[in-house]
Amino acid sequence: MTTIYAGPVINPQSLTSYLALPRCLIAVDSNGNILWIDPDVDNTNLPLAIAHHGVQAYTLVQLKPGEFIMPGLVDTHIHACQFPNLGVGGDLQLLDWLTTYTFPAESKFKDLDYAERVYTDVVERVIASGTTTCCYYGSIHRDATMRLADIVRKKGQRAFVGKCNMNWHCPDYYVEKSVEESISATVDLIRYVQSFPLSPAQEPLVHPVITPRFAISCTPDLLAELGDLAESMPQIAIQTHISENQKEVDDTLRFFNADSYAGIYDKFKLLRHNTILAHGVWLTEKEMDLIAERGAGLSHCPTSNFYLNSGMARVGLLLDHGVKVGLGSDVSGGYNPSILHAIQMASVASKMLAIQSESKKCNCEREHEHSDISSDSAEVEQHLKHKEGRFANKRLGVATLLYLATKGGAEVCCLQDRIGSFEPGKAFDALLVSVRSESGNPAMWSFDLEREPSPESKLQQWLERFLFCGDNRNINKVIVQGTVIGGQEYQA
């Protein structure tokens, strides 16, 4: 049976634009794909408007005032096995944080009962936060990661699930004993996930992903084997970390005797159109060009980058270099599993970079006025060059943040033909959001918005308020491939 959603809809278009449609209809077929979209209907006579589309039998979901539909959020980077550590360890930097908190926590997933319990809770929490597509890291354990994939499948989320590969610079209690063992467990997981039944739309919802933790946790021969494996399976995605922390970058270049972190992944055939690179805080512009050339995507994880004292990724510059960018929560480097929080932190980071750049430029120009340095001084030129970019050193606006959290994430996952925005033929992966005051979230204050001059501008403000003040309480339905799998109104 066709389901028709009637009410306000937000539909991302590009990095700088989205549609706010206050009176929209979206028809979803019984396989969960979008049949048609009517962007502006007379909502005083919905049956007539629907009859125009020739639909006879349908279920109507009519939104209440203060509710709207938007595409589901995409989390391009999260560690399912780090949830027990949420909000712990923010005084440390990456490499010490890994050995002090993270490796001990991940090693517990050897115990399958523990894994089952924690992963069930994790997937429920991630869905409740509005994440319809999620790129999960598991631990090094094959069987526990298979359980994670099972749970994701049962709960109906769209996801990528990977077993971490790591055999170098690891503690004795948490290390893969050989390259062979690491590869064969990876192949087992890939085959296992590929054996899952297809969705009603005849496609997999859960995908395997090759997951070298990061360069320094894999010996060159393990990276070489993983590169060969990836080459033999070009459709399988790859996820890893890159240039998160300055000490990590120094160690990586030293251990691999290299001058480019991205170049290391490239050398091992791990940098390609379906590679998801987390962080990229310290990437050089040359590396950005290489990543763009290979078509790989970047997962921007600002909550984690602040919490682990890593720095601020130059998202605007990455976009100017043509790199695909999505958002990641990076639990538990990030202390909040919600992509809404990543949106808020991405905004703060971009504003910090913009303010820094502006004040540097002002200082440069001021000093300049009072000195006799020639007007083409390298520093001033550098700032002016950055200012000329479309996004570099500018704050990311609502349209761009929305894009990164939806369509951008879809591009990073190479799922842009299926999800990220609403178009006929795409999957209906969506959130039914409520900014009504009874949501229980004290930030939802609906009275002000009545002053808005047009229904479009009111809807734009609902969106901005949700992105900056919203949380699970404002998500009534989480929908994947047309099926409600979570949200405040969800009953299992």
Ligand SMILES: O=c1[nH]c(=O)c2nc[nH]c2[nH]1
């Ligand atoms: O944020 C991060 N979390 C991790 O678990 C990790 N491992 C390597 N590099 C990492 N960065």
Ligand SMILES: [Zn+2]
């Ligand atoms: Zn991570």
